[in-house]
Amino acid sequence: MNKPVLPVNSPKVINAWCSYDIANSAYILSVNTVLYPIFYQQVTQNAFGSEMIPFMGLSIRNTVLYEYAIALGYFIVILLTLSLSGIADMGGYRKRFMQFFTLLGSLACIGLYGFNGANIGLGLLLPMVAVLGFAGSLVYYNSFLPIIATPDRHDRISARGFSFGYAGSMLLLIFNIFSLQNYELFGFSDKLEAIRFSFIEVGIWWLVVSQIAFYYLREEHKKVQLDTTIFTRGFHEIFKVLSYIKKHKAMYRFLLSFFFFSMGVQTIIIVASLFGKAELGITDTKLIMTILIIQLVAILGAVVFGRVSSRFGNKTSLLWMLAIWVFVCFSAYSVHDEYQFYALAALVGLVMGGIQSQARSTWSKLIPSDTTDTASYFSFYDSTEKLAIVIGMLGFGIIEHLTGSMRNSTLLLSLFFIVSFVIIAVTKLKKEEPSLV
Template identity: 45%
Template structure:
C-alpha cells in the first residue's frame, strides 16, 4: 500500500533528512571548508596558483570548476540512479547508499592538507555527488507522502529543519575553532575535525529518516534498469514541452538557479578574494545568513499563500538582482552585513518555493514522481554546472571576480521573462497531456 499522505510521523521523518544532510551544505560548501581550502592553497609567491595533477591553475578557478564537476557527474548519474530505483522498487536503498558515500567522503576530508590538494578536491567532489544523488530520491518522496495543498508548508518545514540542524552543528564546530588552543589542538586540526563531524552527523541522523520513510513506492516498473533512465528523462521532456506552464517554469528555474546556486557556492571565495573579509567575520556572516534564511523561507511561503507561487518567485528573483548589483560595489563593514542578510533572507525562500512550485506543476495524475523529480534534479544540476563554470571562466579571462556578478545579474533578468508568463496560483491541478 502507498504511504498515508500527510501523516505527521512520515513528514517528520522526511524533514529529518534535511536536518541530516544540510550540515554538508553549510559546513562543507559554505562555511568552514572554503575557508580551509583557501588557507591551504593560498600562496602569494605564486599568485595563488596551485599544482593539480601537474597543471598550474588558480585556486579560485579550481574551486569553482570543482563545484562544476560535482554537479556534472551528478547530472550524468541522476537518470541512471533514478531508473535503478524505479525499476527495482528500492528507492530508499539507493537513497541510503548515496547518503553513506557522501558522509564517508566528508569524513575523509579530515585527511586533506596542503600536500595533497588532489585528494582534497577528489573527496570534495565525491561528497558533493553523494549529497546530490541522495536528493533525487529525497525530493521524489514529497508527492508520495503529502497532498498538493501541503507541498509549500512541508517543503518550507524541511528547509527550516535543515537550517536549524546545520546551524547547530556549525556553532559546535565554531566553538572548537574558537577555543582550539584551550582544547590543545591546532586551528587546522579543529577545521579538519569539523569535516569529520559532518560525516558522522549526516550518517547518524540519516538513519532516523530511513526508519520513518515508507519502503513501498507507488509503482515498480519493469524493463532495463540501466538504460531506461535516459528514456524516462526523454519522456518527461516530451510531456513538459506539451505543458506550457511547466515548460516556462523549467526554463525560468534554469536561469535563476544558475545565479542562486553560484552565489551560494562561491560567495565565500568572493568574500575572501575580493572584499578581503577576515576569517572570523566571514564565518560569523555565514552563520547570520543561515539564521536569516529560516525567516526568509517562511516569509516567502506566506507571500506565496497570498499572491500565488509565480509572483512570489518573481519578487525573490528581483531581490537577487539587487543583491548582484550590491555585491559589485560592496565594501567591508555595514554594507557587507546588510548584503549578507539580504542573501540569507531570500536564499532559503526561493529554494523552498522552487521545489514546491515544481511539485504543483507536474501532472497530478502521474504515478511517475521519481522520473519527474529526476528531470528537475538534472535541470538543477546542469544549471549549477553552467553557472559555476561561467563564473570561473569569466574570472579566468578577466582576472576580476566582480565581472562575474554582471553575468549572474543577466541570468536573473532572463528568468523573469519566463516567470512572468506563469499565472500565479495556489493549486494548478495539471493533468497529463493527451
C-alpha cells in the first residue's frame, strides 16, 4: 500500500483541500438546486404545453420524471465508486479519479446549454452525468480528509470546507442572479437564455477553481498490474474494508443512521425549490433569494455545530440536529404562505450546514487511523448517501405521483429522521476518539 506524502495539519494543504468545496458546490447550488429545476420546469412546460410529459408510453409529471432521473444518476454513482475505490487505494489514484469525475461533471454542466425542453432525453441525461461527476469526485475528495489532518481537527476542517463551499457558490449564484435580472445588459434575448448561459459559467468555474486543490493534493503512485484482474483486486480491497466495518458496531450503526437521515436531507436539498414553486406558487426570483438565505445560514450552521461537536461530542451534536430536522418536516407539511417558507428555509440552512459537515467528520474519526484505504472507507460513506438519495427521491416522487402533492411526501421524510435519531441515540461511538462521544 502507498503511504500519503502530504504534510499533516498543513494550513496550506488544508485550505487547498477546502477550496475544492468552492469549485463543486457551485454546481450543486447554482445548477442542481436553483437554476436547473426552475429552467427545466419552464422549458418542458413550454415545449409540451403542460406539466405532464409523454415518456416511454406514459404520461408523467415533469417534476416526477426529473426526480426519477436524478435517482438513477445517483444509483450509477454507487456502482462506479464501489468498483473504483479499491483500485484508487491500491495504486494511489485518488487524485486522478477525482480529476476525471470533475472533468466529466463540468463538461456535462456546460452541455446543459443545449437543452431546450423538447429534447427531453438530453435534459434528463446531462443532469445524471453531472451528478455522476459531482458525487464521484466527492468520494476521493473526502478520502483526503483523514490523510491531511489528525482526528482532533476533523470537525473544524470539515466545517471549514463546507463553509468555503457555501460562501463561494453563493457568490457565483449572486452573479448569475444579476445576469438573469439584467439579461438585456448582457446581450441575452430573455431570462431563459441567461439561465442557459449560466450553465456554461458554472461548468467553467467548477473546472478552473478545482485546479487549486489538484495542485496541492498529491500522493505516491504504486505500480499496479493493469489487466483483467485489477477489478478483482480492487473489490478485494473493498471487501476487506467491509469486513472491518461489520466487526465494529459503531461504524455500521453510524452508516445506518447516516443512510436514513441522508434520505431526508439530500431529498430536501434537491426538491426545495420545486416545493416552493409547485406548492406555494413562489416566484423564481423569490425562490432564488430563499436559497441564498439558506446558504448564508448554512455557513453559520457549519461553524456553530463544528464548535458544538468539539465541545460536547459528535453524537450530541447529531442528535440535536436530527431533532430539528424532524420539526422541519412536520412544519413543511403545514406551510401555506411564503413567509412561513422563508422562516423554515432559514432553519433548514442552519441544520443543513451542520449535519453535512459533522457527518463527514464523524465518519473520518471512525476510520482506523493506520489505514491507507481511505477511498474505500469513504466509498461506503458516499455510496450510503447516494443510495439514500435514490430511495429518498424515489419515495418522494412516488408519493407525489400517487397523491398529487409534495406535502404528503414530507411526512415520509420525517420518518427517516426519527429512525436515524433512534439509531444514533442507542449507539456508543468509538472510545478511542473522545471527541465523538
